[in-house]
Amino acid sequence: MASSSSTIYHATATAPVNIAVIKYWGKTSTKLNTPTNSSLSVTLSQDDLRTITTASCSAAFKSDGLWLNGDTHDVSGARSQACFAELRALRKAKEDNDPSLPPLSTYKLHLISENNFPTAAGLASSAAGFAAFVRAIADLYELNESPTELSRIARQGSGSACRSLFGGFVAWEKGIRDDGNDSVAIQIAPESHWSTIRAAILVISDAKKGVSSTSGMQATVATSTLFPNRASIVVPARMEAMKKAIIERDFETFAELTMADSNSFHAVCLDTVPPIFYMNDASRAAVRAVEEINRCAGKKVAAYTFDAGPNAVIYYDEENQDIVLGPLKKATANTPGWPDKYSHINTTLPEGFNEA
Ligand code: ADP
Numbered sequence: 001m002a003s004s005s006s007t008i009y010h011a012t013a014t015a016p017v018n019i020a021v022i023k024y025w026g027k028t029s030t031k032l033n034t035p036t037n038s039s040l041s042v043t044l045s046q047d048d049l050r051t052i053t054t055a056s057c058s059a060a061f062k063s064d065g066l067w068l069n070g071d072t073h074d075v076s077g078a079r080s081q082a083c084f085a086e087l088r089a090l091r092k093a094k095e096d097n098d099p100s101l102p103p104l105s106t107y108k109l110h111l112i113s114e115n116n117f118p119t120a121a122g123l124a125s126s127a128a129g130f131a132a133f134v135r136a137i138a139d140l141y142e143l144n145e146s147p148t149e150l151s152r153i154a155r156q157g158s159g160s161a162c163r164s165l166f167g168g169f170v171a172w173e174k175g176i177r178d179d180g181n182d183s184v185a186i187q188i189a190p191e192s193h194w195s196t197i198r199a200a201i202l203v204i205s206d207a208k209k210g211v212s213s214t215s216g217m218q219a220t221v222a223t224s225t226l227f228p229n230r231a232s233i234v235v236p237a238r239m240e241a242m243k244k245a246i247i248e249r250d251f252e253t254f255a256e257l258t259m260a261d262s263n264s265f266h267a268v269c270l271d272t273v274p275p276i277f278y279m280n281d282a283s284r285a286a287v288r289a290v291e292e293i294n295r296c297a298g299k300k301v302a303a304y305t306f307d308a309g310p311n312a313v314i315y316y317d318e319e320n321q322d323i324v325l326g327p328l329k330k331a332t333a334n335t336p337g338w339p340d341k342y343s344h345i346n347t348t349l350p351e352g353f354n355e356a
């Protein structure tokens, strides 16, 4: 098709949320968005919490823009700009190689994005959001870069986003290079390696958090005396142990490490000056419910983890669905404010589970 000045080129991509079991919290460079420690996550199903983004470009567009859930969203910040610049440079190299290609790298971009879950509420919207952002533009530009190469770009939008370029079990290796170019995500194991693992998402609050992840972690790095020990000693050891637990499909070790790392992350938040409280009374009720479920089972059959917000994610193995979800529902029925909505990944909830 011959292009004219009014031709609009477009591509649509989705990206799922990932929930870290070993948390990223702290940057070595705010400019490169590189982390103080490696991290590891499970990517949730595309059918559940996800972002869908359509990227379009045209010679007729006057400026770059993003519309998120219907509202305009600022893209003038350094992090969105870094993603645009990296993707345009890759497209430009393609156009230089093949002059018959339309000069999309010179056109302004419009992104229309929708999250089907709460934004900025501690359910990793920046992860799904920037992964979909990068993938949609990469598709529009017909780039052939690998998911790891795209993860290097998504990382600059939001750190956790680099892990949402892969399904399954994903590590973000912090890297050692000064330019940050080896700070990328790699897949530890595909979803099929451990397809019976499930996550229940307990949405306690869909309110926007008071302290964004970006500013919260910067405050922690600057003020917490516990933090250096977490970043340089505790997490590196946990990363290795977690990889082994996943390779061996050892749920008990996976659960132990997941809960310990969530608690360590929230401890350094509390140790920040002024202290940051992401978990609330309802979150703590979820912790107690999981502890009780594990005590009754005589082994760890469920693992809680909380990102930078009050909402709980409970990992469990499908074979234990009834002994995990049944008591969870019961334990929370009488807890004010806890939770008002349940979601689920790769699973069918027991009948009546979502009823008041
Ligand atoms: P969360 O816990 O939800 O990841 P963050 O504080 O890390 O919260 O990031 C929230 C920010 O991520 C939003 O204010 C927005 O700037 C960005 N974001 C969320 N969803 C999208 C999206 N679909 N596309 C682009 N950016 C997004």
Ligand code: DP6
Pocket: 019, 020, 022, 023, 024, 025, 033, 039, 124, 126, 127, 157, 158, 159, 160, 161, 213, 214, 215, 306, 307, 308
């Ligand atoms: C608690 O990736 O949102 O969810 O890089 O500043 O955008 P920025 O931060 P972000 O931080 C995520 C923090 C976390 C843990 C994790 O996902 O590893």
Ligand code: CO
Pocket: 124, 125, 126, 127, 158, 160, 213
């Ligand atoms: Co985030």
